[in-house]
Amino acid sequence: MSSLSPEVALSRIYPELRLLLCTVIRNGRVGLDSSNCLRITDLKSGCTSLMPGPSCDRFKIHIPYAGETLKWDIIFNARDPALPPDFIFGEDADFLPEPSELTHLVSWDAGKPECLLLLVKEMLQQYHQYQCQRLRDSSRLLFEYDSLLEDPNYGRSMEIYAGRKNSWTGEFSARFLLKLPVDFSNIPIYLLKDTSLDPGEDVALLSVSFEDAEATQVFPKLYLSPGIEHALGGPSALHIPAFPSGGCLIDYVPQVCQLLTNKVQYVIQGYHKRREYIAAFLSHFGMGVVEYDAVGFTKLTLLLMWKDFCVLVHVVELCSVPVVDLPLYFPRDQPTLTFQSVYHFTSSGQLYSQVQKSYPYSPRWDGNEMAKRAKVYFKGFIPQFQDGAFANGKL
Amino acid sequence: MEIPEPGQADGEERMVDLRPRTRSNPEGAEDRRSSNGSLSNVLPSPPQPAVGSRVEGEGEAASSDSPPTTAPTITAAAPAPVAAASNPASGMSAMASGTKERPKPPQPSSLSTQIPPSAELHLRAPRVNCPEKVIICLDLSEEMSLQKLESFNGSKTNALNISQKMVEMFVRTKHKIDKRHEFALVVVNDDAMWLSGFTSDPRELCSCLYDLETNVCESFNLEDLLNVILQKLELPQMENVQTIPPPFVVRTLLIFSRHAGMLQFNPSDAIKKMLQSPYFFFDLVYLHNGTEEQTEDTSWKDAYASFSELDSKGMCYQFEVSLCGPAIELHNCMAKLLCHPLQRPFQSHASYSLLEDDDTQETEATV
Numbered sequence A: 001m002s003s004l005s006p007e008v009a010l011s012r013i014y015p016e017l018r019l020l021l022c023t024v025i026r027n028g029r030v031g032l033d034s035s036n037c038l039r040i041t042d043l044k045s046g047c048t049s050l051m052p053g054p055s056c057d058r059f060k061i062h063i064p065y066a067g068e069t070l071k072w073d074i075i076f077n078a079r080d081p082a083l084p085p086d087f088i089f090g091e092d093a094d095f096l097p098e099p100s101e102l103t104h105l106v107s108w109d110a111g112k113p114e115c116l117l118l119l120v121k122e123m124l125q126q127y128h129q130y131q132c133q134r135l136r137d138s139s140r141l142l143f144e145y146d147s148l149l150e151d152p153n154y155g156r157s158m159e160i161y162a163g164r165k166n167s168w169t170g171e172f173s174a175r176f177l178l179k180l181p182v183d184f185s186n187i188p189i190y191l192l193k194d195t196s197l198d199p200g201e202d203v204a205l206l207s208v209s210f211e212d213a214e215a216t217q218v219f220p221k222l223y224l225s226p227g228i229e230h231a232l233g234g235p236s237a238l239h240i241p242a243f244p245s246g247g248c249l250i251d252y253v254p255q256v257c258q259l260l261t262n263k264v265q266y267v268i269q270g271y272h273k274r275r276e277y278i279a280a281f282l283s284h285f286g287m288g289v290v291e292y293d294a295v296g297f298t299k300l301t302l303l304l305m306w307k308d309f310c311v312l313v314h315v316v317e318l319c320s321v322p323v324v325d326l327p328l329y330f331p332r333d334q335p336t337l338t339f340q341s342v343y344h345f346t347s348s349g350q351l352y353s354q355v356q357k358s359y360p361y362s363p364r365w366d367g368n369e370m371a372k373r374a375k376v377y378f379k380g381f382i383p384q385f386q387d388g389a390f391a392n393g394k395l
Numbered sequence B: 001m002e003i004p005e006p007g008q009a010d011g012e013e014r015m016v017d018l019r020p021r022t023r024s025n026p027e028g029a030e031d032r033r034s035s036n037g038s039l040s041n042v043l044p045s046p047p048q049p050a051v052g053s054r055v056e057g058e059g060e061a062a063s064s065d066s067p068p069t070t071a072p073t074i075t076a077a078a079p080a081p082v083a084a085a086s087n088p089a090s091g092m093s094a095m096a097s098g099t100k101e102r103p104k105p106p107q108p109s110s111l112s113t114q115i116p117p118s119a120e121l122h123l124r125a126p127r128v129n130c131p132e133k134v135i136i137c138l139d140l141s142e143e144m145s146l147q148k149l150e151s152f153n154g155s156k157t158n159a160l161n162i163s164q165k166m167v168e169m170f171v172r173t174k175h176k177i178d179k180r181h182e183f184a185l186v187v188v189n190d191d192a193m194w195l196s197g198f199t200s201d202p203r204e205l206c207s208c209l210y211d212l213e214t215n216v217c218e219s220f221n222l223e224d225l226l227n228v229i230l231q232k233l234e235l236p237q238m239e240n241v242q243t244i245p246p247p248f249v250v251r252t253l254l255i256f257s258r259h260a261g262m263l264q265f266n267p268s269d270a271i272k273k274m275l276q277s278p279y280f281f282f283d284l285v286y287l288h289n290g291t292e293e294q295t296e297d298t299s300w301k302d303a304y305a306s307f308s309e310l311d312s313k314g315m316c317y318q319f320e321v322s323l324c325g326p327a328i329e330l331h332n333c334m335a336k337l338l339c340h341p342l343q344r345p346f347q348s349h350a351s352y353s354l355l356e357d358d359d360t361q362e363t364e365a366t367v
Helices: A008-011 A017-027 A115-137 A139-150 A228-231 A248-286 A367-393 B011-015 B030-031 B081-088 B089-094 B117-122 B159-177 B202-207 B222-233 B269-276 B299-310 B326-334 B358-366
Strands: A039-044 A058-065 A069-074 A086-087 A159-164 A175-178 A204-210 A218-224 A287-292 A299-302 A304-307 A317-320 A321-324 A336-345 A349-358 B130-137 B149-150 B157-158 B182-190 B193-199 B249-256 B281-289 B317-322
Touching: A008 A017, A008 A039, A017 A039, A017 A115, A039 B030, A058 A115, A069 A115, A086 B130, A115 A159, A115 A317, A139 A159, A139 A175, A139 A248, A204 A248, A218 A228, A218 A248, A248 A287, A248 A299, A248 A304, A248 A367, A336 A367, A336 B159, A336 B326, A349 A367, A349 B159, B081 B182, B130 B159, B130 B193, B149 B326, B159 B182, B159 B202, B159 B249, B159 B326, B182 B202, B182 B222, B193 B202, B193 B222, B222 B269, B269 B281, B281 B299, B281 B326, B299 B317, B317 B326
Parallel strands: B130 B182, B130 B249, B249 B281, B281 B317
Antiparallel strands: A039 A058, A058 A069, A069 A086, A159 A175, A175 A204, A204 A218, A287 A299, A299 A321, A304 A317, A321 A336, A336 A349, B149 B157, B182 B193
């Protein structure tokens, strides 16, 4: 059954339970995957149909966990709404959390709006422990778990799902979901905010699926929150290496972290380099700047004038309008220069222009050097550009 | 942000001080600024990580050195001597007739005094290239069809003809730079009429541009024009003008050729408010009959000077071009008007030359 919108769910729930459910629906992020909210389906009522008004007091909650979705039943009693709910943990019939260890169950307070959400979080932590216990069926995977647990970088941000043993083949599988301790805080904000959804936390999650207990079939996958994915250049921007055969997580995970950190640094540096480039150009040409991208520093338009030294004709002051597009991998990739006339059109009605991609350039130059060399290049090229415009363009 | 000196090898190092706006530093470079964030701030950087602040050229850095002079007036007839050369009206009267533009930027030492006093009273929006809404207002009085302009091949042409081409150049170029820019076309006879826009498609605007005719116009009603514009606009209102970029700015670009003498202009409060908004600009190309030889008929100068009343912030661009001169002057004005109003220098400081006096140019830019 498809999940209900928060408003619909809340309108159908028994009024005295509404506050508890509201917190779950609106702020309900538990676990590592904070981009996926908790969802509610299958609202039902334990009351008779004679009960007037909204009376649903039981529902299924969908909880993202370790790449799976747990479906737990939560059962209140509308006739005694102050009581804490019962839980049915889907197919995990073996999962029996110890009630006395669930502080929000022990001191359940139906008047506290976040009580249910906190209880679900506690249950999830216990569920995680339960799953980790199941790893004992595979010494190899238990080793993976233990070695990660010891490392404070990863040990505290793991979710484990140990799948059922396949009763036919006796195979055992598990999935590890790890939150990677990569610092995204220095990524310029403008790169992150271009997502239409509320991005939530900036996070990178590594999911590693072991399809067999001997770790010979291991499938890693990297999940980035939408803002980070966009900032790094889209879904295809980052490729993580395959899990090495015979390798183990405690070696592999730091490798992925490093790759991600390097990419983040590259993006940050690229931004700084572009900014430096544009600063230098503004310093050299700034009194004639038309526009520049003041947020991402990806483009710049200058207005230059070149005086014709021909003696016989009227001295004509010619204007050219170069447009500079800075690529994402600047300074490795050279910016494109487009020279455009302000007088001439082409036969198709566009303004006469010429694109230059291979002018003197080195990614090792600093911004200042690039600006100086560009000026030299402009002085050499613009006269011939103007000649071309007069020869080939329409006034 | 500090602009690196030319030739400085560690140019990058100087910019490390100012961090971009990130989640851990949401105010960006602002964390290094003094708290008042006003124009008298010692650091020559605007609050956002915008690069290449033209601060030096526009005297914002120097404003701490030369405190505001007396005049709290808003008129551009700046009595304060410090603003003499940068003010269009006084700039014009300071020169002999016939010069086409503002004087070239003066030497660095005097650059610091070139602030129009009114600029210090108006908060400036950050130098971000937000989308522009450009309202092109084309005068259709008969002066526009006088065949006096000299085209490239030496033949005579008229201002309307050239204006059409340069407006097309303008909208196409702006669209190429940023597809978010929008354009509108207003024609001005005795009254103003909104023909097209706002549209971001240059072809849509250009389709209205070429079937226009001039006619004899009895009067020029500036208030009517501004009212027509006011009705189509809702200017942004930002909580903090200096740090939060607006969603867009509005620029009126009037191409005007009538010799109406001094403007009779009694703006309503609503119009005054629009003119004083940090997000509204009134640019002008004034076509006149004056030439270097004609010393009698200088009435156009009065009209031209009175347009400065509309430039309450000292940030607008206004050009005067002779109808009898080379058409290229008109083209060049339009090219200069391409510059984004939030990122362009004060008009008196603008310089586009690629001449050999490199050192002078760079020094001026980096002061």
